Amino acid sequence: MIPFDFEYYRPDTAEEAVSTFAKLEAEGKEPVYYGGGSELISMARVGSRSFGAVVDLKNIPECRAMEDRGDHFYLGAGLTLSDLIEWNGFPLLSKTAGRIADHTMQCKITLGGNLAATIIYRETALPLLLSDAKLTFAGADGLKEYDMDTVFQERLLLPRGEFLAGVTLDKSCFSLPYFHEKKTRNEKIDYPLITAAGLKKGRTLRIAFSGLAAYPFRDAEVEKILNSSFHSRERRADKVVKCLSDIIQSDLSGSAEYRRFVLKETILNILDTMKGV
Amino acid sequence: MYSLKEKSVIQLNINSEFKDVVISPSDILLETLRGQLGLTGAKPGCENGDCGACTVLVDGWPVKSCLMLTVEAIGKQITTVEGLKDAPIQKAFIEKFGFQCGYCTSGFLMVCHALATIHPNPPDILIDDWLQSNICRCTSYEEIGNAVRAVLSGEIS
Numbered sequence: 001m002i003p004f005d006f007e008y009y010r011p012d013t014a015e016e017a018v019s020t021f022a023k024l025e026a027e028g029k030e031p032v033y034y035g036g037g038s039e040l041i042s043m044a045r046v047g048s049r050s051f052g053a054v055v056d057l058k059n060i061p062e063c064r065a066m067e068d069r070g071d072h073f074y075l076g077a078g079l080t081l082s083d084l085i086e087w088n089g090f091p092l093l094s095k096t097a098g099r100i101a102d103h104t105m106q107c108k109i110t111l112g113g114n115l116a117a118t119i120i121y122r123e124t125a126l127p128l129l130l131s132d133a134k135l136t137f138a139g140a141d142g143l144k145e146y147d148m149d150t151v152f153q154e155r156l157l158l159p160r161g162e163f164l165a166g167v168t169l170d171k172s173c174f175s176l177p178y179f180h181e182k183k184t185r186n187e188k189i190d191y192p193l194i195t196a197a198g199l200k201k202g203r204t205l206r207i208a209f210s211g212l213a214a215y216p217f218r219d220a221e222v223e224k225i226l227n228s229s230f231h232s233r234e235r236r237a238d239k240v241v242k243c244l245s246d247i248i249q250s251d252l253s254g255s256a257e258y259r260r261f262v263l264k265e266t267i268l269n270i271l272d273t274m275k276g277v
Numbered sequence: 278m279y280s281l282k283e284k285s286v287i288q289l290n291i292n293s294e295f296k297d298v299v300i301s302p303s304d305i306l307l308e309t310l311r312g313q314l315g316l317t318g319a320k321p322g323c324e325n326g327d328c329g330a331c332t333v334l335v336d337g338w339p340v341k342s343c344l345m346l347t348v349e350a351i352g353k354q355i356t357t358v359e360g361l362k363d364a365p366i367q368k369a370f371i372e373k374f375g376f377q378c379g380y381c382t383s384g385f386l387m388v389c390h391a392l393a394t395i396h397p398n399p400p401d402i403l404i405d406d407w408l409q410s411n412i413c414r415c416t417s418y419e420e421i422g423n424a425v426r427a428v429l430s431g432e433i434s
Contacts (some may be wrong), residue, residue, distance in 0.1 A: 001305065001308065002303040002304075002305065004303065005283075005301060005302070005303050006302055006303055007280065007281070007282045007283075007302055008280060008281045008282075008302035008346070008348045009278060009279075009280045010278060010279040010280070011278045012278055016278050020278065037344065037345070037346060037349070038326055038344045041305070041344050041345075041346070042325055042326065042344065044303075045324070045325070054302075056349065058349075059279075082338065098406070101326075102329075102409050102410040103339070103388075103406050103407045103409065103410045104329060104332055104339045104340060104341055104388065104410035104411075105326055105341065105344075105410070107335075107338045107339060107340050108340055108341070108344060108345065188409065189409055
């Protein structure tokens with residue numbers, strides 16, 4: 001049971017959603033945008049989050065769309081992880097979505113909800129960071145497109161009152177060799193000790209992590225080290241661990257020391273798998 | 278734009294029947310199914326999306342009803358275990374001994390039924406992925422796997 005009341009709104013257009021949110025905000029109702037709702041319901045139930053109104057985005061066409069746009073592909077932020085898995089057009093994204101929570105939860109969690117979540121892992125950000133995705137925000141001035149690395153720095157930098165409508169992907173990334181490895185403490189379905197996702201473009205390996213630090217990230221220095229093919233695999237793995245040492249987190253899933261060990265093994269595995277790097 | 282600001286009567290499509298229920302916007306689907314409609318097949322377990330005992334089908338897909346607002350179900354086709362009505366998976370659970378205490382059974386039945394409907398010929402890895410959404414503390418996993426495979430192979434229809 002959620003121990004407080006709130007109002008529910010399900011707008012039919014992005015403009016209606018933004019104006020409804022602004023009106024509720026002006027009335028002091030502390031509205032929230034609502035995607036799949038699993039995080040909001042969980043947090044509301046235990047009293048760690050409260051709100052006076054929810055604006056459900058699931059009926060907005062831009063949030064539900066899945067469109068081939070020539071060289072690019074658009075995915076609405078309201079698509080569920082399960083939608084992404086069944087689509088499988090971008091295998092790295094589908095694979096990543098398929099390792100978040102369990103299958104039934106994947107039928108509820110949305111792409112936008114995962115990217116904008118409070119939870120630190122936000123694993124769908126990894127393939128989007130690696131493929132230079134563009135994000136479409138809906139706000140008072142309509143829809144605006146931004147580069148992923150501009151508006152996702154540790155977390156989604158959404159101005160209050162705006163929401164993520166969708167993601168545009170460069171289709172040339174869909175067929176690139178990829179790597180995805182999620183290490184958990186114990187069970188297959190758990191938060192990541194480390195999730196590493198890689199994409200090989202030409203002879204260059206791109207890599208992004210979740211679970212390693214308190215936020216998902218892609219790091220230029222790490223990629224420079226990984227692609228220094230004149231160094232041995234072992235040397236490169238050690239240098240990556242050293243490079244990231246300051247941000248590696250320690251929590252109930254694993255100590256920073258253990259994460260460093262797992263990171264090194266993961267890097268070695270990546271270098272073995274992604275031949276030619 | 279649809280809105281619900283206070284306790285109101287809404288109509289839901291449950292097991293192919295339209296039912297009127299009185300809900301607040303903050304009501305959870307699991308509570309409405311059990312408390313207002315007497316559909317107690319969906320079980321409250323963890324009530325946090327972890328155990329799967331409350332699983333129902335929403336437009337054919339398995340969803341944990343403890344993490345869905347009732348108001349979200351408007352316009353959707355909701356199926357509970359009461360709506361399966363002697364589906365092959367129910368027979369398979371009996372014949373393959375797919376339960377012990379039975380508390381998790383309705384949730385597992387919904388997941389297995391959805392899998393057999395959406396992916397009639399799934400690879401083993403997909404079966405494992407789908408079944409990992411639910412927990413059986415009596416550990417009947419082997420028998421549950423046998424039951425769903427018996428339906429998928431046509432051994433039980």
